[in-house]
Amino acid sequence: MSKDHHLEHLKHSLPKDVVTYQTSFYTVALEGWRRGLKLNFYNNKRGSVPPLAYQYSLSDGENEYLFTCARGSKTSDKAIDLAENKSTAYKYMKRNNVPVPENKTFTFSKTSIEKMCKHGEKIGYPLVVKPTDRGSGKGVYTNITSRKRLEECISKIRDEFKAKEVIIEQYFAGGVDYRFYVIKDEVIAVTKSYSSNVIGDGVNNIEDLISERNKDIRKNVATKNRSIVIDNDLKRFLEEQHKSLEFIPENGERVFVRRHGTHLGDRLNVDCTQSVDPKFKKYAIKALNAIPGLPTGSIDMVINEEKNEGIVNEINTKGEIMMHVFPFEGRAIDVPKHLLDFYFPNSDSRNEKFYFEFKPIKDLLFNGYADQISIPMIPKEIQYQKNFTIKGKHLGPRYLRLLKKQAVKLYLIGSINPVSKKWLEIKAIGSQEKINQFEKVINTLGTKKSKTEDVTATQFEEFEGNSNISFEIISDV
Structure with a gap:
């Protein structure tokens, strides 16, 4: 793991209970508070998933903005609706000359699964199917190569995810998942997501490397729940590569132990802000600006690195930034600083000596003892x-x-x-x-x-x- 995977001012400033998705909103709230902005937390009773359960506001006395995760209230409600409906987002991006996969959206109440499959076969295998209203890889089935599997996946989206609509789209072969964080016309950070993997040292076998890899995974606040579990699926995938748990990779050799497109919640992020081809940054900027009223957000892209080709497959308005602030490999990017520079360009430089605990706030809000909690202002005078x-x-x-x-x-x-x-x-x-x-x-x-x-x-x-x-x-x- 890279030595610069952590930002210096956050090294001793994260409470122990702030991990995984909580780091996305805590680091933004902390950045604003350290700049002398007034910070309030709110119980978001409409929040259906953990990242949406808490909202917070930041104010400099003249301007006040409400945040959900890392999304501030400069983002309009209409922009959220447009971007988070994948079918609509594709239409807007295509109009703005953003490369997107060939796709078709179907409504379950109007179209039979048989007709959906026929249209999917016109697009051509392999295919991807996903609900129009889910994020974070939920309900996404990739690399579908048969009619039987296509029917199964569509049925699961209807029955298990209770989706009203489904998208069938072209599978982008040989691609790696990338995420671009964009503010207006600037790409702030880029990471790519690798499926679970180990890196050889020329001495230890894969089983031992997994054990060491898991230690690093648990040390990183963004990945600590993504440990690699040795199971039959992992062993079979190694066998397909003519390897086993006893195989000793060469020094520096990266060996994938999970198939790309599976175990999406266990992927490991690598910063590539400086190395990614500028043309993909242009795609990301055009994708964000395709949605009216969306000044900040994350753009998900699939890139075939050998062919240097890519398509945009999702816009995430919440701005889950933990993979940029705490990448598993590579350089950490101070996304909260850039975001607060955008919202409060005249705010003070941050006081890095203090932080606030989040567990007491979370407990009071979650248990219904408070609807709003104000955090004391950070000390301005010498302490x-x-x-x-x-x-x-x-x-x-x-x-x-x-x-x-x-x-x-x-x-x-x-x-x-x-x-x-x-x-x-x-x-x-x-x-x-x-x-x-x-x-x-x-x-x-x-x-x-x-x-x-x-x-x-x-x-x-x-x-x-x-x-x-x-x-x-x-x-x-």
């Missing part, structure tokens, strides 16, 4: 740190809660680490004035049982680390 050691008697849960309450009242950031009921370590971050007030509290606060016997403190230092903005008790004693 200082002072550490305290408290020794005494009966410094238990009640005393800890009282101490935390006073720290929160003073808008301090930091933590209390209760080593024992006789010993506490405290980190306080804030203005010197507020920390001095807190120090007075430490020296005077007590309960009927608790008693402070000795307090030592470090000197003030300008805070240069990385911290979430809460004041926490690390654990009760």
